[in-house]
Amino acid sequence: MEFEMDTYKSEIKPTWCPGCGDFAVLRALQMAIHGLQLEPWNILIVSGIGCSSNLPHFLSTYGFHAIHGRALPVAEGAKLANPELNVIVTGGDGDGYGIGVGHFIHAMRRNFDITYVVMNNQIYGLTTGQASPTSEKGMKTKSTPIEGVIENPIDPISLALASGATYVARTFSGDVKTMAELVKGGIEHKGFALIDCLSPCVTYNKVNTYDFFRERVYDLAKEGHDPSDMKAAFAKAMEWPAVQRDRVPLGLFYRNKDLPTYEDLEISLRKGPPVRQPLGVDNADELMAEFL
């Protein structure tokens, strides 16, 4: 192999709390790009703001650490400028399912060839423990201290299915190996891939802990789920958190390999990557003729 695991590591050490679920996601991502032997300079990792969004600094690829909630449109712009880049987006549930949820839906309906890895800890960590869009109903946080959360949580899986994502998976930081496989599958997939990573916050979320998930998770594949069946995927997505909280399905909910990506359909990309096209106008007379 040309690239060793360490090739993908940067010299910067993560600043996450000991035990943070995000360490597993970083490791899984590193394993995935190592497994695919991607050239580090042809990877662009874009993140937003939040604990998890610091991730690009810990890898040796190109990165863009954007503002809160806007990683996806930055990534889409970069992908359109240079579709040859492997564009990966990382961030948290607040970043992607809260402040950036509008972009999330639109990126999926466009089916960009982008891999979106969300570290979902169901809490706002970096701002020290407020409710997030995926916090469970009733959860007491700094911003819901008396009676707990009174809103329903966002379900990113069914939202992704409804919005047109073509690779939809959920994984858990307690199982790095499976997570790495699903992230790798997402990067390989031609189209928009969402990998929702249940990544416990050991400091601020005392409800959705490693133990909470270990007691509840099960593997979709082992129960015979067919990821080409969208109806079945919706049914599985609805299990948690919408219906009950005793069983949490993990694995690949849905994959459709047959749909064109946005890049496939974009007329201006047929000449090749815009970043390598000549600049300026060489037929000004032709261009000006319509104004005469």
Add this chain to the structure above:
Amino acid sequence: MSKRSLALRVGGAAGDGVSSTAESFAKISARSGLHTWTYSSYQSVIRGGHVWTQVRGGLDPLLSHGDDPDVVLCLNQQTMDVHQADVPEGGAIIYDVDSVKPDPTKIRKNVRLIGIPLRKKAQTLSPNALMRNTVALGAAVQLFDMDFRHVESAFKDIWGDKKPEVAQQNLQAAKLGASAVVEMGGSLHLGLAYTNEAKYLMTGNEALCLGALAAGVKFLAQYPMTPASSILHWMALHGPKYGVVVKQVEDELSAMNMAVGAGFAGVRSMTATSGGGFSLMVEAIGQAGMTETPLVAVLVQRSGPSTGLPTKTEQGDLNLALGAGQGDWPRAILAPRHPEECFSLTAQAFNLAEIYQTPIIVISDLYLGEGFRTVEKPDFNVPIVRGMMAADGGTPKDFRRYQITESGVSPRALPGTKGFQFIGATDEHMESGELISDVLSGLPEFVEERRKMHEKRMRKLDGLRKDTPRPEIWGPKNADLTVILWGSTWGAAHEAILQVEEKEGLKANTLEFPTIFPFHVDETLQLLRGVKQSLAVEGNYTGQFSRLLRAETGYKPDHFYGRYDGEPFASRDIADKIVEVVA
């Protein structure tokens, strides 16, 4: 008596075909060899209301859409009611005699009433109701003694090879209107000697698009918003031929962030909007400033605040452009005065954005962006300067993306370039791009590091100041009054100054600012030394530019004339103001 210019005003309800009739006439005017200038007064409605467009044509270069029209073309009663009194002696009013009634008590003397059964005549050719406009257009062309072959070619452009029979029908309809005028006494005999040498006719927004293309734009992300939408429309149609990715996005947050992503990945990138959309972009444009990502942001102003008057002009967003984004970051703000500068300043903006690796704002307005003007053919041989690139001679080992330099500009690397990987970060960072915000900020060494990095970025303002167009004086030296202005106000002010010189013998000039920021303090102070008395003319209430001028130079204009009723400055209003101030 022979005139040097003519003006036609077409009015009706939205949906009556006012703008297409006026645009056809503008094309006919430009092909007749006239310098042409249009202004559309329209409303935020698809059907109904009252809209009108004035098309002015002149043997000499024009400075505004003019005041009173020689001919008003009424497509409904309201147009007659509102505009009949504006037609000067020797002019004419065209209307449908079966549905519109003039009020003779309001009409000036020697104004000809050209009542034609427009609809009935059109119906002899086609059931299409809009054909009546063509009958009226033909009447107008006849009144102005223009060559009918321009009518024929204009229709060919519209319907072309696809519907030659419709083009032919319309030509017949226009001829019916012309014959009616002949029967009713013939043309106005204005005596304009048409050269029939066609001139280029375009809007400010189109000129801006051409400038962007000439400079090598490859990416536009935009959300529709009047009066910037025509940039999206033009680019969506023409961009792909030049490899421009044009993306309509979910909101202006996305538009600016996509432009940032594309700029970071290495293409010349832009977005365009009006004030409301720009308000949504401010956080993301600051992101480009912090990550040192090049892009061009176009702000075509309309009347605010808030939704304001969506179809009306104003210069009220200067403070927004100046203050966009939290904290200080280096920016340049360029303000084109006319379509030629929409082209040239936009092209220059792309170079500045890459040389200084920071966002450049081009601020225009509805009057300039949407109005048609004849222009000289722009020079497409725009020098393209892409700025400092790490891969040009640098080595990965020595590469620091945010290296502290005297100019403030650091070597840039594009994703995909082997060995130069780095993280562009919106948090404060070291030369390498590594954050100092998380665990290092506040430590003595990093207090210093932050100061140095912030100063490095802000030093780019010195270069931007050197590389941007200087303020300039137009008109006579030793003038009694200097009109201080920026942007599209240019034309009406020049015209006003020529008027007061001719009529009152007053000597006035202008001081104009194609660059709003960074402010050219020394040059401005030098020019102000020759100013006896000044009148600042701005399309806003608070004098946003005047306040900037005062903040930067200590100079307070003696008088202020602000307009914020949605209408563009009229030369006679500025002329009246000049006379009032000097007297």
